[in-house]
Amino acid sequence: MSYAGNQPPPIFRRGPAPLVRLFLLVSLCLVMLVADLRFRYLEVLRQGLSVVTYPLQMAASAPVDFLRNASRYFATLLEVQVDNARLRARQLEVGERLLRFELLEQENARLRALLGMAERLQVKTLAAEILYNVPDAFSSKVILDRGARHGVEPGLVVLDAEGVIGQVTRVYPVQSEVTLLSDRNQAVAVVVERSGVRGVLFGTGQGGLEMRFLLADADVQAGDRIVTSGLDGVLVPGLPVATVSEVDREGEAFARILCEPLGGVETSLQVLVIGREQAGPPLPEPDEQVAPPPPAPPKGRR
Known part of the structure; x- marks a missing residue:
């Protein structure tokens, strides 16, 4: 192609x-x-x-x-x-x-x-701090960081900013033991501030207080303020202690008066140790006998 x-x-x-x-x-x-x-x-x-x-x-x-x-x-x-x-x-x-x-x-x-x-207060005071509770299930006691070297003596009252919380019962050189008001063996001479009724306040062992040995018709009412009476010669009179929470006069000759402490008995850490207001007269020895007064000289004849 x-x-x-x-x-x-x-x-x-x-x-x-x-x-x-x-x-x-x-x-x-x-x-x-x-x-x-x-x-x-x-x-x-x-x-x-x-x-x-x-x-x-x-x-x-x-x-x-x-x-x-x-x-x-x-x-x-x-x-x-x-x-x-x-x-x-x-x-x-x-x-x-x-x-x-x-x-x-x-x-x-x-x-x-x-x-x-x-x-x-018009008395000598000493600031102290609670170190620890005494390990005893049958008592309510605490240990302070002040003792005999600081001027603490047995019987002095211990209180916080609200009221009395206990009393010194044993003193060591640099520490002291305080029995709290709630202890069942603790007793404080008190007076009802409103009516002037005197009595003794005992601890119940369960954080509360009870005013005993008052007749059912005693002038005590719920809400009354209770202060120290000072009749024991140790506590300064007029220190706030408790308030009356309940008065039961039914069924017994004595009224059952329950109280609540004013101070932080179980909670306070900083406290004051109150000195004695004045030294009371020395107590006589148990075997001391009061000598009879000398006989009056015979009156001469006129």
């Missing part, structure tokens, strides 16, 4: 020169670019292509985003843990400081009240 004029077949025909085709393509691109900028006819095509290629973009960027987010998460987690540990330590420190300030404030309030009580 031959072609006329020895012309090459169509498959081997050469088109325009490469520079011409480049120029034509560049010109076409510029025309399309200018037309798109002017008429925006490719905007829909671009939006469609972006929607179609979006899943591919997300799939391609997923590993990078995962690594970046994971590193950011672990860095943030570590920072949060460090901050939490620092904040917890700070919170504990602030809580401890606040608790210490509250305790100091309460202690200062109690000391100011004790100072006011000491100023009202």
Whole structure:
């Protein structure tokens, strides 16, 4: 098979020169670019292509985003843990400081009240602190940090800012033992402040007090304030002791009078030891006999 004029077949025909085709393509691109900028006819095509290629973009960027987010998460987690540990330590420190300030404030309030009580009393007082309770299940006693070297003597009354809480029963060189009012073996001579009725206040052993040996018709009412009478020659008269909480006059010749202590018998830590108002006369010895008065001289005769 031959072609006329020895012309090459169509498959081997050469088109325009490469520079011409480049120029034509560049010109076409510029025309399309200018037309798109002017008429925006490719905007829909671009939006469609972006929607179609979006899943591919997300799939391609997923590993990078995962690594970046994971590193950011672990860095943030570590920072949060460090901050939490620092904040917890700070919170504990602030809580401890606040608790210490509250305790100091309460202690200062109690000391100011004790100072006011000491100023009202016209006797010598000694500030003391309760160290611990005596480990005895059958008594109510505490140990003070003041003893014989500080001037503490047996029988002195101990009170807080509200009232009497006990009495010194045993003295050591630098410590002393105080029997609290609630002890069942403790008794205090008292008087009802309103009516002047005198009696003896005993501890019940359960934190309460009872005024005994008063007749059923005694002038005592619930709410009456009870103070020391001073008849025992040891306690200063007029010290607040308790208030009457209940009076039972039915069924017996003696009234049953229950009282509540005014002072913090079971709770006080700072107390005052009250000195004696005045030294009483010495008690006679058991075997001492009173000598009879000398006989009168005989009268002379006139």
